[in-house]
Amino acid sequence: METIIETRHLNKAYNDRVIALADVNLTIEKGEFIALLGRSGSGKSTLLNILGGLDAPTSGEVRIDGKNIDFSDRKSLITLRRESIGFIFQSFNLIPALTAQENVEYPLLFNYHDRTTRRERAADLLLLVGLGDRAHHYPREMSGGEQQRVAIARALVGDPLIILADEPTGNLDSKTRDEIFSLMRQVNRERDTTFLIVTHERELGKRTDRTIELLDGSVVT
Amino acid sequence: MILGKLIDYLKVSAHQVARKRTRVFLTALGIAIGVAAVVGTVALGEGVRYQAVEAIKDQSDLTLIEATADIREGAIQFITPAKIDELGAISHVEASSAVVREAYTTKRQTYLEVVGIDPGGIEGVIQPEFLRGENLEPGSRQAVLGHDVAETLQRYEGVRFGDTIPILVRRYDDDGMPVDEEVQFTLVGVLQERDDAFDQVMLIDRGVAQGLRGDETAFDGVLIRVDQPEEVFGVVDGVKDLGLTAKGAFQQIESVNRLMDVVVLILAFFAGVSLIVGVLMIVNTMVTSVFERTREIGITMAIGASPADVIYLILAECFYIGLIGGVLGDLLGIAFTGVINTFGKAFIIAQLGDTFSTFAEGDITLITPEILAIGMVIAIVLSLASGLYPALKAAHLNPVTAIRTGV
Ligand SMILES: Nc1ncnc2c1ncn2[C@@H]1O[C@H](COP(=O)(O)OP(=O)(O)OP(=O)(O)O)[C@@H](O)[C@H]1O
Numbered sequence: 001m002e003t004i005i006e007t008r009h010l011n012k013a014y015n016d017r018v019i020a021l022a023d024v025n026l027t028i029e030k031g032e033f034i035a036l037l038g039r040s041g042s043g044k045s046t047l048l049n050i051l052g053g054l055d056a057p058t059s060g061e062v063r064i065d066g067k068n069i070d071f072s073d074r075k076s077l078i079t080l081r082r083e084s085i086g087f088i089f090q091s092f093n094l095i096p097a098l099t100a101q102e103n104v105e106y107p108l109l110f111n112y113h114d115r116t117t118r119r120e121r122a123a124d125l126l127l128l129v130g131l132g133d134r135a136h137h138y139p140r141e142m143s144g145g146e147q148q149r150v151a152i153a154r155a156l157v158g159d160p161l162i163i164l165a166d167e168p169t170g171n172l173d174s175k176t177r178d179e180i181f182s183l184m185r186q187v188n189r190e191r192d193t194t195f196l197i198v199t200h201e202r203e204l205g206k207r208t209d210r211t212i213e214l215l216d217g218s219v220v221t
Numbered sequence: 222m223i224l225g226k227l228i229d230y231l232k233v234s235a236h237q238v239a240r241k242r243t244r245v246f247l248t249a250l251g252i253a254i255g256v257a258a259v260v261g262t263v264a265l266g267e268g269v270r271y272q273a274v275e276a277i278k279d280q281s282d283l284t285l286i287e288a289t290a291d292i293r294e295g296a297i298q299f300i301t302p303a304k305i306d307e308l309g310a311i312s313h314v315e316a317s318s319a320v321v322r323e324a325y326t327t328k329r330q331t332y333l334e335v336v337g338i339d340p341g342g343i344e345g346v347i348q349p350e351f352l353r354g355e356n357l358e359p360g361s362r363q364a365v366l367g368h369d370v371a372e373t374l375q376r377y378e379g380v381r382f383g384d385t386i387p388i389l390v391r392r393y394d395d396d397g398m399p400v401d402e403e404v405q406f407t408l409v410g411v412l413q414e415r416d417d418a419f420d421q422v423m424l425i426d427r428g429v430a431q432g433l434r435g436d437e438t439a440f441d442g443v444l445i446r447v448d449q450p451e452e453v454f455g456v457v458d459g460v461k462d463l464g465l466t467a468k469g470a471f472q473q474i475e476s477v478n479r480l481m482d483v484v485v486l487i488l489a490f491f492a493g494v495s496l497i498v499g500v501l502m503i504v505n506t507m508v509t510s511v512f513e514r515t516r517e518i519g520i521t522m523a524i525g526a527s528p529a530d531v532i533y534l535i536l537a538e539c540f541y542i543g544l545i546g547g548v549l550g551d552l553l554g555i556a557f558t559g560v561i562n563t564f565g566k567a568f569i570i571a572q573l574g575d576t577f578s579t580f581a582e583g584d585i586t587l588i589t590p591e592i593l594a595i596g597m598v599i600a601i602v603l604s605l606a607s608g609l610y611p612a613l614k615a616a617h618l619n620p621v622t623a624i625r626t627g628v
């Protein structure tokens with residue numbers, strides 16, 4: 001097995017008072033499908049943001065794909081997000097002004113891909129998430145579940161090693177939630193993409209390889 | 222690759238702009254009104270300039286210029302035979318002729334402005350039309366009179382065509398005392414009215430004039446005929462390059478241009494004040510737009526956009542506002558000049574008086590491609606400048622807080 005995410009003594013405090021993460025030590029293998037559980041305010045989003053290079057820890061180390069992340073180097077953080085990480089958020093994930101196809105292509109715009117590659121990749125991914133016929137629809141013309149499918153396709157378009165999903169099913173009904181979950185699982189199996197999915201729902205945790213639970217910023221073992 | 226990226230940004234921003242059509246249109250209208258004011262006033266200024274220059278061209282002999290001695294760096298640049306040749310060699314000089322200038326009085330004390338010139342020069346450079354008579358014969362004491370001076374001499378001294386004109390030429394004797402010598406010139410020709418300085422001039426043979434002066438080598442100037450009106454200023458530059466001064470009707474055009482440069486600049490400046498309103502509208506619109514899209518911008522950064530990417534995306538939106546504002550502004554400006562031509566012209570002509578009666582024929586405003594291009598550039602540059610602050614604000618958003626708190 002190959003370690004893809006590793007954290008050592010990760011701490012995050014806000015204003016020296018609020019402790020969002022306290023000595024988090026994690027080892028995640030390539031291709032794992034993990035649910036990140038925990039009460040509201042336990043630090044799940046904070047952890048995800050740090051792993052994705054959006055936020056910096058107060059102390060501690062993060063290794064992604066064997067490389068130590070230098071949180072003071074803004075350029076390398078952007079490269080990390082462009083090349084290794086795909087983000088999915090809870091809702092209103094998509095750019096309202098762009099169609100499904102354009103939303104999926106969007107990350108490649110910042111990553112120097114030519115137009116044909118972008119178009120082909122986005123079209124393939126829309127097929128994969130079952131929205132081949134909705135390519136030219138705008139987010140407002142799609143249901144919440146369809147929008148999240150587009151968001152999954154967009155997270156995959158840069159061919160990332162890791163997908164960080166912050167409550168991707170939080171706003172969906174249970175049937176749609178299951179569908180989205182199955183879709184992510186399918187992608188995980190087919191592409192060996194590592195998934196770290198924040199969820200409030202324990203039962204979803206049963207459908208993953210492993211669950212990690214946070215309590216007041218610490219990993220519950 | 223940079224260009225490809227630019228096009229991509231413009232495409233994405235086109236979607237953003239298309240989504241907020243009304244807002245973008247109204248904002249663009251703000252800058253457009255400013256542009257229209259500038260385009261309209263500059264077009265009016267340029268129109269008046271054009272008409273004034275045309276009036277000068279109409280009423281004067283523009284292609285005739287005179288090169289005279291000048292003082293350069295403390296040394297007088299005389300008209301030498303070498304200079305005369307060099308002047309004749311300037312391109313677009315059709316003909317040139319050296320002259321001497323004298324002031325004589327008639328026996329009955331009428332002041333005469335005299336130009337001594339070769340008969341060939343009269344033909345080739347002054348290109349006169351004779352009301353009566355003909356050109357001088359070389360080397361003879363004959364005179365050709367300008368229209369006005371001929372009339373004066375006839376009225377007050379009874380000098381008629383074919384008569385001799387008794388003239389007193391002042392000389393100085395060996396003791397330095399002035400002695401007036403009487404010389405007779407035969408009036409062989411009278412010019413038609415030209416509405417220029419030659420109406421007041423008596424033309425005589427240059428050699429004769431130099432002989433009377435007692436100096437065969439000095440010249441006072443060189444008259445130059447330029448082949449086309451458009452080339453006059455080029456030839457004037459050529460004359461100045463030789464260290465000499467140039468005079469002529471073109472100087473009126475120069476002073477009109479100098480005046481109109483200032484007038485147009487001041488008018489454009491005051492009209493341009495309205496652009497400030499447009500700028501503020503764009504800043505306001507874009508700040509609002511950035512605020513409304515806080516979360517969207519955070520997500521854009523999370524999926525790989527750098528702060529620079531965000532700046533470019535926002536500026537690309539401003540570019541469209543500028544583009545639309547420029548086009549609208551130019552169109553409004555053209556409409557504005559149409560209004561001036563229809564309703565304002567009679568008033569303006571009445572104020573300017575008879576000299577500018579030629580104005581009545583054409584439009585009083587002049588829209589040139591340059592003016593329209595300047596209107597476009599103003600709109601786009603101001604829009605981009607207005608977008609800078611909102612764009613920087615967007616680029617400095619913290620993606621985590623933007624996604625957490627943004628709408
Ligand atoms: N910018 C901030 N300033 C101060 N405190 C913050 C900030 N961001 C997060 N926190 C605090 O850090 C802790 C962890 O927040 P985080 O958002 O990671 O929780 P979470 O587990 O994602 O919660 P939820 O399930 O509600 O999304 C909370 O106590 C929160 O109030």
Ligand SMILES: [Mg+2]
Pocket residue numbers: 044045046166
């Ligand atoms: Mg959270």
